[in-house]
Amino acid sequence: MQLYSELFSKTRKEAPKDEVSRNAQLLIRAGFINKEMAGVYSYLPLGLRVLRKIENIIREEMNALGGQEILMTTLQDSSVWKKSGRWSESVVDNWFKTKLVNNGEELGIANTHEEPLTQLLTNHVRSHNDLPLYIYQIQTKFRNELRAKSGLMRGREFLMKDLYSFSENEEDFREFYEKCAESYLSIFKRVGLGEVVFRTFASGGSFSKFSDEFQALSDAGEDIIYVDDTKRIAVNKEVYTPEVLSSLSLSKESLQEKKAIEVGNIFPLGTRYAEVIGLSYLDDAGKRQHPYMGSYGIGLGRLMGAVVEILSDDKGIVWPEEIAPYEYHLIVLGEGEVEKRAMRIADELEKKGASVLIDERNVSGGVKFSDADLIGIPHQLIVGEKTLEKEGFVECKERKSNKISMVEVNTLYE
Amino acid sequence: MQLYSELFSKTRKEAPKDEVSRNAQLLIRAGFINKEMAGVYSYLPLGLRVLRKIENIIREEMNALGGQEILMTTLQDSSVWKKSGRWSESVVDNWFKTKLVNNGEELGIANTHEEPLTQLLTNHVRSHNDLPLYIYQIQTKFRNELRAKSGLMRGREFLMKDLYSFSENEEDFREFYEKCAESYLSIFKRVGLGEVVFRTFASGGSFSKFSDEFQALSDAGEDIIYVDDTKRIAVNKEVYTPEVLSSLSLSKESLQEKKAIEVGNIFPLGTRYAEVIGLSYLDDAGKRQHPYMGSYGIGLGRLMGAVVEILSDDKGIVWPEEIAPYEYHLIVLGEGEVEKRAMRIADELEKKGASVLIDERNVSGGVKFSDADLIGIPHQLIVGEKTLEKEGFVECKERKSNKISMVEVNTLYE
Numbered sequence: 092m093q094l095y096s097e098l099f100s101k102t103r104k105e106a107p108k109d110e111v112s113r114n115a116q117l118l119i120r121a122g123f124i125n126k127e128m129a130g131v132y133s134y135l136p137l138g139l140r141v142l143r144k145i146e147n148i149i150r151e152e153m154n155a156l157g158g159q160e161i162l163m164t165t166l167q168d169s170s171v172w173k174k175s176g177r178w179s180e181s182v183v184d185n186w187f188k189t190k191l192v193n194n195g196e197e198l199g200i201a202n203t204h205e206e207p208l209t210q211l212l213t214n215h216v217r218s219h220n221d222l223p224l225y226i227y228q229i230q231t232k233f234r235n236e237l238r239a240k241s242g243l244m245r246g247r248e249f250l251m252k253d254l255y256s257f258s259e260n261e262e263d264f265r266e267f268y269e270k271c272a273e274s275y276l277s278i279f280k281r282v283g284l285g286e287v288v289f290r291t292f293a294s295g296g297s298f299s300k301f302s303d304e305f306q307a308l309s310d311a312g313e314d315i316i317y318v319d320d321t322k323r324i325a326v327n328k329e330v331y332t333p334e335v336l337s338s339l340s341l342s343k344e345s346l347q348e349k350k351a352i353e354v355g356n357i358f359p360l361g362t363r364y365a366e367v368i369g370l371s372y373l374d375d376a377g378k379r380q381h382p383y384m385g386s387y388g389i390g391l392g393r394l395m396g397a398v399v400e401i402l403s404d405d406k407g408i409v410w411p412e413e414i415a416p417y418e419y420h421l422i423v424l425g426e427g428e429v430e431k432r433a434m435r436i437a438d439e440l441e442k443k444g445a446s447v448l449i450d451e452r453n454v455s456g457g458v459k460f461s462d463a464d465l466i467g468i469p470h471q472l473i474v475g476e477k478t479l480e481k482e483g484f485v486e487c488k489e490r491k492s493n494k495i496s497m498v499e500v501n502t503l504y505e
Numbered sequence: 506m507q508l509y510s511e512l513f514s515k516t517r518k519e520a521p522k523d524e525v526s527r528n529a530q531l532l533i534r535a536g537f538i539n540k541e542m543a544g545v546y547s548y549l550p551l552g553l554r555v556l557r558k559i560e561n562i563i564r565e566e567m568n569a570l571g572g573q574e575i576l577m578t579t580l581q582d583s584s585v586w587k588k589s590g591r592w593s594e595s596v597v598d599n600w601f602k603t604k605l606v607n608n609g610e611e612l613g614i615a616n617t618h619e620e621p622l623t624q625l626l627t628n629h630v631r632s633h634n635d636l637p638l639y640i641y642q643i644q645t646k647f648r649n650e651l652r653a654k655s656g657l658m659r660g661r662e663f664l665m666k667d668l669y670s671f672s673e674n675e676e677d678f679r680e681f682y683e684k685c686a687e688s689y690l691s692i693f694k695r696v697g698l699g700e701v702v703f704r705t706f707a708s709g710g711s712f713s714k715f716s717d718e719f720q721a722l723s724d725a726g727e728d729i730i731y732v733d734d735t736k737r738i739a740v741n742k743e744v745y746t747p748e749v750l751s752s753l754s755l756s757k758e759s760l761q762e763k764k765a766i767e768v769g770n771i772f773p774l775g776t777r778y779a780e781v782i783g784l785s786y787l788d789d790a791g792k793r794q795h796p797y798m799g800s801y802g803i804g805l806g807r808l809m810g811a812v813v814e815i816l817s818d819d820k821g822i823v824w825p826e827e828i829a830p831y832e833y834h835l836i837v838l839g840e841g842e843v844e845k846r847a848m849r850i851a852d853e854l855e856k857k858g859a860s861v862l863i864d865e866r867n868v869s870g871g872v873k874f875s876d877a878d879l880i881g882i883p884h885q886l887i888v889g890e891k892t893l894e895k896e897g898f899v900e901c902k903e904r905k906s907n908k909i910s911m912v913e914v915n916t917l918y919e
Binding site: 166236 | 510512513514515517536539541542545546547548549550553556573574575576577578579580581582598599601602603604605606607612614621625626628629630635638640645647649650651652661662
């Protein structure tokens, strides 16, 4: 259990004046993050707990797909990026670059990892027996954004899960691509956005007709999408043309225009990177081939920001159970016997595997209630003199529904 | 369990020609890391498993000290560094810096975090009730090294645990400092370097007479230290003077000159950062004071590199139990019944909580044996026709001692 009095990052009355996004304002005021500069946020203990829970959900799903986890580097040698043409700022306009002090050589600060991973695999892939490969990492990306005004949703520095698939042929690639799309929907459901996330057709760039985005409906979103509520799919404005609609058997009449936050995307890459970097394998007929690639991204901070944007209310954040920093927020209204009872309840819960934040500060009940609502832990347990009167029971407020009831302590967390 | 055939990072015959350090050569050949450029290494699945185990040991020890974990940022606003004077390359000569594309503003790429954390705490520390604070992170650092020729031991990019302590006064600071020193010795013992690590007096910089380094004896080390084997302490060459020896009651005669790898350091910082950045608290007399700070670092990759340098032999790596990528390496010499038996043994071990790597490739026994020795998992289990003859037993080779014996499967991992 964690005593709130000992947690260094308490709630704050105000977010910094230059912070205009609701997700960052709430997360700063609730003590989850700290703004270092526009688009750059540190994670404080509560925020890091949420981030780790999101990370673990994603890791479980990627491992279930057969993903192998690695950790690539931020510093990037330019040579491999020159092979693909993406070193140039006229092609990739959001590079951060830096220089080696010993020889002045320019280095990239990674914004993605298609090139270096493809290069790395040239040491490990020889034949069709080495494929398919699904390789992922949960690693920090850097993007030199012109504007960074959406809090955690458009960071200049952010943690990202990026998986890259390498398949023998297009058919195998497509099969994995669809499995990964399912897995993404499962991730968004687990973090509490199941209802509002739509698989969305988007531009495929030069390698494919379409890529797929996962868009969460929200007025804070930067994207415009057209949603078919019955079919549970959507089309991004960038490909919203009569030809595309007809090719997808969608009719304009059944689509609604919505603002949305892109919480994930999956992208067919074809053989382009393998070709320019020289990754190949011998197929079972002994012929040299290039693997078909795909890339699959989820920004962890962006996902956390989207949850806050979409699920919070006028009192503060409302965390879904699976990614809440703690399951229970114990509000202690008194000292002596009351505090002892609170500790006993917390002990019982922790023995069952639940996590508990205990607010035993010497401040008014009103402050504790409004802090608890701001912080947004799903279940608030209120322990006061009243609790002592009814052994085995405690007052419980559900943050989401605001419903208050007396519940039996031993029925909690079962 | 992990099938070796499915792991994408197999052993390699050669490390890159420009790789001169033994730790990186072995880790590259064994498939644990990939060299991106001098001093910059990616972690492949086996390497990441070791790194995570080291990370978890360190996290456990830091939490036991009362540490609160956060995650700060790589991108650094220059303003706070200008306050301390450490923005200038004439003071800190290993900065990487970069620029914002929107306004050309120069940003730092963090090599340490005293300044931004002290700044962050100005939002959270008011009174002596908010202290002490022990705040740490496990986060990537960047150092623009002139030379990076020691593999994982002197990286340009590396994962570091850095803890910062904020105490009310020097006495409280010292008490924590000594506890942290004990905790460091416990970490180095747990990762398998207990015998060879010495707490070492080193220069304290401008804030203190001494700082403390934790030096692991190794001919690959870049530091020279003088070791008192009986007292289990050492003195770094930089403070090896008659005055210092006498102040520490050490005599030159009982000291031996040794090369060593610095695997950790702890550093008194006094009130300097709090003063220049403006972090203060009201003491119980209502007087404004600056907290006493200390910093406490361990490079995770460097520690991993040191373990490889110090414990490997002429056949390859020798992982200590607690940080090995897997506990058991099952070498399958045959198919059909032999492979079935191997899988059954692996199942039994995993049910007990052990982790198992299974080499069931269609290659010779010799290749499997030498790969297993190179990879360095502590216990090799050899399953062949012979195993089938004696139900319930398996041949086991201890990687460290080379001792081979028939053991009862159900006595393993207990």
